[in-house]
Amino acid sequence: MGQSGSFMDLSINGQPRPLPEGATEPDMPLLWVLRDVLGMTGTKFGCGVSACGACTVHVDGKAVRSCVVPLSAAVGKSVRTIEALGTPGEPHVLQKAWIAHQVSQCGYCQSGMLMAAAALIEKNSNPSDADIDAAITNICRCGTYPRVREAIKTAARELRGAIPDGKTRPERLKAFRSCPLITSKDPCSSLQMLARAMAAL
Amino acid sequence: MKRRSLLLSGLGGAGALLVGWGMLPMRSRMGSADTLPVVDGQVGLNGWIKMTSDGDVMLAMPRSEMGQGVHTALAMIAAEELDVPLSKVRLVQAGHDALYGNVVSFVEMLPFHPSEREPGSETRTLATAQWVVSKLARELGINVTGGSSSVSDMWDVLRLAAATARAQLVNAASLQWKLPAAELAVKDGVVSHSSGTSAHYGQLSKMAASTRPGDVKTKDPVEWKLIGTAAPRTDLPAKIDGSAKFGIDIREPGQLYAVVRHCPCLRGGVGRVSADAAMKLPGVERVVRLSSYGGSTEGMAVVGRTSWHAMQGARALDIDWRAPAAGAPNTKAIMAALEATARKAAKEDGGFSFYSRGSLKDAQQSAARKFEAVYRAPYLAHATMEPINCTAQVKDGKVTVWAPTQVPGIARAIAAQVAGVADEAVTVHVTYLGGGFGRRLDVDFVGQAVRVAIETNGRPVQLLWPREEDLTHDFYRPAGVAVMQASFDAQGDVTGLAITSAGDAITPRWIERTLPNLAGPVDAPDKTVNDGLFDLPYGIPNERIAHVATHSGVPIGYWRSVGHSHNAFFSECFIDELAHESKQDPVAYRLSLLKDMPRHAAVLGLARDKSGWGTPLPAGRARGVALHESFGSIVAEVVEVSIESGAPKVHRVVCAADIGTVINPGIVAQQMEGAIVFGLTAALYGRVDIEQGAVQQTNFPNYPMVKLAQTPVIETHLVPSTRAPAGAGEPGTPPLAPALANALFALTGRRMRDLPLC
Numbered sequence: 005m006g007q008s009g010s011f012m013d014l015s016i017n018g019q020p021r022p023l024p025e026g027a028t029e030p031d032m033p034l035l036w037v038l039r040d041v042l043g044m045t046g047t048k049f050g051c052g053v054s055a056c057g058a059c060t061v062h063v064d065g066k067a068v069r070s071c072v073v074p075l076s077a078a079v080g081k082s083v084r085t086i087e088a089l090g091t092p093g094e095p096h097v098l099q100k101a102w103i104a105h106q107v108s109q110c111g112y113c114q115s116g117m118l119m120a121a122a123a124l125i126e127k128n129s130n131p132s133d134a135d136i137d138a139a140i141t142n143i144c145r146c147g148t149y150p151r152v153r154e155a156i157k158t159a160a161r162e163l164r165g166a167i168p169d170g171k172t173r174p175e176r177l178k179a180f181r182s183c184p185l186i187t188s189k190d191p192c193s194s195l196q197m198l199a200r201a202m203a204a205l
Numbered sequence: 206m207k208r209r210s211l212l213l214s215g216l217g218g219a220g221a222l223l224v225g226w227g228m229l230p231m232r233s234r235m236g237s238a239d240t241l242p243v244v245d246g247q248v249g250l251n252g253w254i255k256m257t258s259d260g261d262v263m264l265a266m267p268r269s270e271m272g273q274g275v276h277t278a279l280a281m282i283a284a285e286e287l288d289v290p291l292s293k294v295r296l297v298q299a300g301h302d303a304l305y306g307n308v309v310s311f312v313e314m315l316p317f318h319p320s321e322r323e324p325g326s327e328t329r330t331l332a333t334a335q336w337v338v339s340k341l342a343r344e345l346g347i348n349v350t351g352g353s354s355s356v357s358d359m360w361d362v363l364r365l366a367a368a369t370a371r372a373q374l375v376n377a378a379s380l381q382w383k384l385p386a387a388e389l390a391v392k393d394g395v396v397s398h399s400s401g402t403s404a405h406y407g408q409l410s411k412m413a414a415s416t417r418p419g420d421v422k423t424k425d426p427v428e429w430k431l432i433g434t435a436a437p438r439t440d441l442p443a444k445i446d447g448s449a450k451f452g453i454d455i456r457e458p459g460q461l462y463a464v465v466r467h468c469p470c471l472r473g474g475v476g477r478v479s480a481d482a483a484m485k486l487p488g489v490e491r492v493v494r495l496s497s498y499g500g501s502t503e504g505m506a507v508v509g510r511t512s513w514h515a516m517q518g519a520r521a522l523d524i525d526w527r528a529p530a531a532g533a534p535n536t537k538a539i540m541a542a543l544e545a546t547a548r549k550a551a552k553e554d555g556g557f558s559f560y561s562r563g564s565l566k567d568a569q570q571s572a573a574r575k576f577e578a579v580y581r582a583p584y585l586a587h588a589t590m591e592p593i594n595c596t597a598q599v600k601d602g603k604v605t606v607w608a609p610t611q612v613p614g615i616a617r618a619i620a621a622q623v624a625g626v627a628d629e630a631v632t633v634h635v636t637y638l639g640g641g642f643g644r645r646l647d648v649d650f651v652g653q654a655v656r657v658a659i660e661t662n663g664r665p666v667q668l669l670w671p672r673e674e675d676l677t678h679d680f681y682r683p684a685g686v687a688v689m690q691a692s693f694d695a696q697g698d699v700t701g702l703a704i705t706s707a708g709d710a711i712t713p714r715w716i717e718r719t720l721p722n723l724a725g726p727v728d729a730p731d732k733t734v735n736d737g738l739f740d741l742p743y744g745i746p747n748e749r750i751a752h753v754a755t756h757s758g759v760p761i762g763y764w765r766s767v768g769h770s771h772n773a774f775f776s777e778c779f780i781d782e783l784a785h786e787s788k789q790d791p792v793a794y795r796l797s798l799l800k801d802m803p804r805h806a807a808v809l810g811l812a813r814d815k816s817g818w819g820t821p822l823p824a825g826r827a828r829g830v831a832l833h834e835s836f837g838s839i840v841a842e843v844v845e846v847s848i849e850s851g852a853p854k855v856h857r858v859v860c861a862a863d864i865g866t867v868i869n870p871g872i873v874a875q876q877m878e879g880a881i882v883f884g885l886t887a888a889l890y891g892r893v894d895i896e897q898g899a900v901q902q903t904n905f906p907n908y909p910m911v912k913l914a915q916t917p918v919i920e921t922h923l924v925p926s927t928r929a930p931a932g933a934g935e936p937g938t939p940p941l942a943p944a945l946a947n948a949l950f951a952l953t954g955r956r957m958r959d960l961p962l963c
Contacts (some may be wrong), residue, residue, distance in 0.1 A: 018648075036511050039510060039511075039512070045449075046447020049592060052671055097452060106441065107436075108438070108444040108445060109876075112591045112640060137913060141912055147879035147880070149912070151875070
C-alpha cells in the first residue's frame with residue numbers, strides 16, 4: 005500500500021498523471037482510478053466483472069476492460085481513454101461516423117463501444133462482419149448495435165481512403181454506395197446523404 | 206364488477222365537490238412571463254420559453270433524456286413554431302410547477318377499447334372520463350417521463366407556447382416599427398420587413414413580454430420545415446467524447462462515495478451488523494443502516510473515498526439478515542399459483558372484466574369447436590446500462606440531489622421526507638439517464654442517497670448499486686399467465702374470445718411507494734397489466750377479457766411497454782394459433798379480422814409488402830408476424846429466423862409502424878431498432894428466478910443480453926399520418942416476442958407458449 009511513487013509512471017492520454025499520496029491501492033481497478041481519483045468520468049462502470057465493456061479503454065493500444073485491470077498492471081504503460089479519442093477540431097473517424105449514422109441513444113455504453121471499435125479499426129481497416137462480431141462484445145441496452153456496425157464500416161472506409169490504398173475516389177464511392185445502409189429504404193435519407201457526402205470527400 | 210359501473214360509482218361518490226371543481230376551467234399549462242427565473246438580460250415570455258439577449262431560445266425542459274431522443278424532439282417542436290434553427294434552442298431544466306406535469310400519461314391509464322377512442326367518435330363515457338382525468342392531472346402536475354407520452358403530452362402545449370411567443374415577438378416588432386404584423390417575415394429568429402428593417406428575437410424580447418400575442422395559430426403541417434425531418438440528435442456530440450454527464454458522473458468538491466448492499470432476500474431486513482472488518486479497510490469512512498425507502502429492501506451502505514473503496518467495505522460487512530415477515534417469495538410457486546388462479550377464473554367468469562362485447566356464453570354454448578391454450582411469462586429486470594445511483598448533499602437545512610430520474614418531483618418529495626425538510630428546501634438536478642425503461646420511475650435510490658448524506662457532515666455523497674444489487678433488487682416486470690379460449694362456429698369462423706389472465710397489479714404498488722398520499726385503501730383495477738389483451742383490434746363478435754390482480758410479494762414495476770410486453774406475446778401468438786387452426790395464412794387471417802380497423806390493416810399490409818411475406822426464403826429459414834397497438838401507435842413486425850447450433854438465430858426484422866405525426870423519423874427508426882433489440886433479449890433470454898426470496902440472476906453472465914453478433918438487420922417503415930403524434934419509445938417492443946415465436950412455429954411446427962424461448 006501507499007507505493008504512490010511508482011504510480012507516478014501512470015500515463016493517460018499521453019500525459020503523466022501523478023496520483024495523490026494514499027489515494028489508491030495497487031489492486032484498485034484502473035476504472036476507479038480514472039473515474040473517482042482522476043475525475044475522468046467518460047469511462048463508465050457497467051458490471052464490474054468484465055462482461056459489458058462500458059469501461060473499455062486502451063492499454064498500449066489494446067482494448068481492455070478497465071474494471072478488471074488493476075492499477076499495478078497499468079503502471080508504466082500507455083493508457084488511452086474516450087477523452088482522447090479525438091478532439092472537437094479533429095474528431096476520430098469513428099466519431100464522425102457515429103454522427104453520420106446517429107448511433108447513440110442513452111449514450112452510456114458508447115464510450116466503451118467507441119474504444120472497442122477504435123482498437124478494431126486501427127488494427128484492421130477493412131473489418132468483415134465476422135471481425136466486427138468478434139471484436140465488439142460490448143452490451144448496449146438501447147440496441148444501437150445495427151448502427152454501431154454500419155458506423156464502424158463507414159469509419160473503416162474513411163480510414164482506408166485516408167491511407168493510400170490504390171483505390172480511386174470513384175471506386176471508394178462505389179464501394180460505399182453498396183453499403184446496406186445506403187441501399188435499404190431507411191427513413192433517415194438525410195443521414196444517408198451526409199454519410200455519402202462524407203465518403204466522397 | 207364492470208369497469209363502467211365502477212367508474213361511474215366513483216364519479217358519483219365524489220359528489221358535489223366534484224361538481225363545484227368541475228365548473229372551474231382547466232388549469233392552464235402555458236405559465237406566465239415570470240414563471241421561469243431569468244439572469245443576464247434573459248426575458249421570460251411564458252412558462253416554457255425565455256429569450257437570451259443574443260436571441261437564443263431557452264426552452265424549459267421537464268422531461269428526462271434517457272436515450273429516447275426527447276430533448277431533440279421537443280426542441281424541434283419549439284424551434285418549428287418559433288422559426289429558429291434547432292441549434293438556437295437551448296434547454297434549461299424545468300422547475301416543479303404543475304404546468305410541467307404529464308397529463309397524457311395519466312389519461313392513457315383509462316381502460317378504453319380502441320373502438321371507443323377513435324378521434325371524432327369517442328363515446329360520452331370516454332369523453333367525460335378523459336375530461337375528469339385531464340383536469341385532475343393538470344391540478345396534480347406530476348412530472349413523469351414515461352408511457353411513451355412526452356411528445357403526445359406536449360405536442361399541443363409546446364406548439365401553442367412557442368407560437369404565442371413568436372406572435373408576441375412579431376407584434377413587438379410591428380409596434381416598434383409601426384408596420385403591420387402581416388408584412389413582417391421571420392427567418393432563423395430574425396424578424397424583418399421588405400424595407401430592410403430587421404431585428405433578432407433577443408432585441409425584441411423585452412417589448413414582446415408585455416405585448417399581446419393576438420390571435421395565435423399554430424402552423425399548418427404544410428408549413429413545417431423541421432418537423433418530419435431526421436434532424437441530428439442534439440445530445441449526440443456529448444455522448445461520443447465522454448463529456449455527457451450521467452448521474453454517476455457527478456463530481457462535486459469534497460464528494461464521498463457510498464455503495465449499497467441489500468438483504469439478499471427481497472423485502473427482508475437487517476439484524477446484527479459487525480462493521481469492524483469493513484472499517485479497518487483503507488478508504489472506508491462510515492457505515493449507514495438503510496431502512497426501506499420508496500419500496501426498497503433494507504440494507505447497508507458503506508461510505509468510502511471512492512466507489513471501489515466503498516465496495517470493498519460493503520463486501521467486508523458481517524450481517525445477520527432477517528427473513529421477511531410476509532414470507533420469502535419463490536417464482537416456481539408463484540407461477541403455479543398464477544396458473545391455478547387464471548384457470549379457476551376462466552372457469553367461473555372471475556376476475557375484473559376490462560372489456561366485453563356480445564355474448565361470450567352464447568358463442569361458447571353454440572360453438573362447433575373450441576380451442577384453448579395457456580401462456581406464461583416470467584419476471585424481468587430492467588438492467589439499465591447505468592447502474593442505479595444518486596448523489597445527494599444535506600447541508601444547512603437544504604438538500605441538493607443529482608439524480609438520473611424519470612420523476613423529478615417525486616424524487617424531490619422523497620428527499621424532503623427523508624431529510625425532514627420542506628419540498629422547497631430540496632433542489633433536484635436531473636442528469637442524463639443511462640437508460641430508464643421504467644426503472645427510474647422509482648425513487649428508492651434517491652431516498653437512500655439522502656439518508657446516507659445526512660451522515661456525511663455536509664459533504665456530497667454518491668450512492669451506487671453494484672450491478673449485482675441492481676439485478677437482485679429491481680422492481681421487476683411482473684410475471685403473468687393467461688388462459689386463452691376461442692370458439693368457432695360450424696363454418697370455422699371464430700365467434701368468441703375469452704382471455705383470463707393473472708398477475709400483480711403494477712400501478713397501485715407504484716403509487717403506494719412513490720405517491721403514498723394518492724394511494725387508496727383498495728386497489729383500483731390496473732389497466733396497465735391488461736394492456737394488450739382487452740384492447741385487441743380483431744373483429745371477434747363475442748369477447749370477455751378479464752384479469753385477476755394478485756399479490757405475489759415480489760417488488761414489481763413498470764418495464765418498457767409494461768403489460769403489453771408480455772400480453773402481446775399471449776395475444777399475438779394465440780391469434781397465430783387461430784390462423785393455423787383455421788388453416789389460413791397468418792397475415793391473411795389477421796386482415797380478415799381487421800375489416801373495421803383500417804389503420805391496423807394498413808400497418809400489417811406495409812409489413813407484409815416490405816418483408817416479402819410469402820416469397821421463398823433460403824432453406825432452414827421461416828417468417829413470423831405480429832401486430833400490436835400500444836401507447837397509441839400500431840406496429841407490425843415480421844421476423845426471419847433459423848436454428849443455428851440448436852438456438853434461434855434472427856436474421857432480419859421488418860418493422861412497419863403508424864405512430865401518427867412523426868417529429869423526427871431518424872429518432873423513430875432508432876427507437877424501433879432499440880425496442881426490437883430490447884424485445885429480442887427478453888424473448889430469447891429474459892427471466893428472473895427467485896428462490897427463498899433471493900433473485901438468482903446476479904450480473905450479465907447469468908442475465909444475458911443480445912449483443913451485436915446476435916442483432917438482426919432491422920428495417921423500419923412508417924405509415925404517413927396526419928394524426929397527432931403518439932408513442933415511439935415503447936411500441937416497438939411488444940410485437941417482437943410473438944413474431945419470433947410465430948416464426949419458430951412456422952419453422953419447427955412446435956408452438957412455444959412460455960417466455961423466454963431459449
